[in-house]
Amino acid sequence: MKYGYVALEGLIGAGKTTVARRLAAHFQGRLVLEEFEDNPFLPRFYADPGRYAFSVELSFLAQRYHQLKRTTEQDLFSQCTVADYSLGKSLVFAKVTLPEDEYALFLDLYTIMYGDLPAPELVVYLHLNMDLVRERIRMRGRAYEQDIDVNYLERLQERYLDHLQKLTRSQVLVVDIG
Known part of the structure; x- marks a missing residue:
């Protein structure tokens, strides 16, 4: 594979994990899957976004940091690594879910935590x-996802596309799957 570190991104249900598994298997690479089930705030966030937005985003920020830090300590570039998320996912979701003052604090924490981690190629x-x-x-059947507001999903999609245009450390490939 031409790239040592590939990250998949997309909305909820886009197929990131499925594609990441297939790519890692095909290229005999290391697979890094987001550990979203470990976020105790996620179901509460979907039930009451205003109350739990900062908690859910901060929890994801810490989880992703620890997971990617462990991966880089194992020498991320010793082989092909395929992840079903990228570092910027935290910024995309936080920009949609947090008020400006909380986002500013979140961005400071993100910058401190992720400054030394490599970006996907x-x-x-x-x-x-x-x-x-x-x-x-x-079809996924996760109870806490069933009532997600389509406006929230549309804002995430817009934010993702904006975020991808601003990436300078990674090449970007947008695949339209329907």
């Missing part, structure tokens, strides 16, 4: 239309 964004996103969320 390639970020692959799996782009879906909203009807397909909603169908996939329904």
Whole structure:
């Protein structure tokens, strides 16, 4: 594989984990999967976003940092590494969910924590239309995801596309899958 570190991105249900598994298997690379189930605030966030936005984003920030730090300590570039998320995911979600003052604090913490971690050489964004996103969320069957507001998903999609245009340390490939 041409790239030593590839990250998949996309909305909820885009197929990031499935594609990451297949790429890692095909290229006999290391697979890094987001540990979202370990975030105790996620179900509460979907039930009451205003109350739990900062908690859920801070928890994800810490989880992703620890996971990627462990990965880099294992020599991230010794082989191909494929992850089902990128470092910038935290910024994308925080920009959508947090008020400006909390986002400013979050950005400071993000900058401190992620400053020494390598960026993916390639970020692959799996782009879906909203009807397909909603169908996939329904099919996954996670109770706390079933009532996600489509406006929230649309704002995430817009923020992702904006974020990807501003990446300077990674090449970007947008794949339209429906």
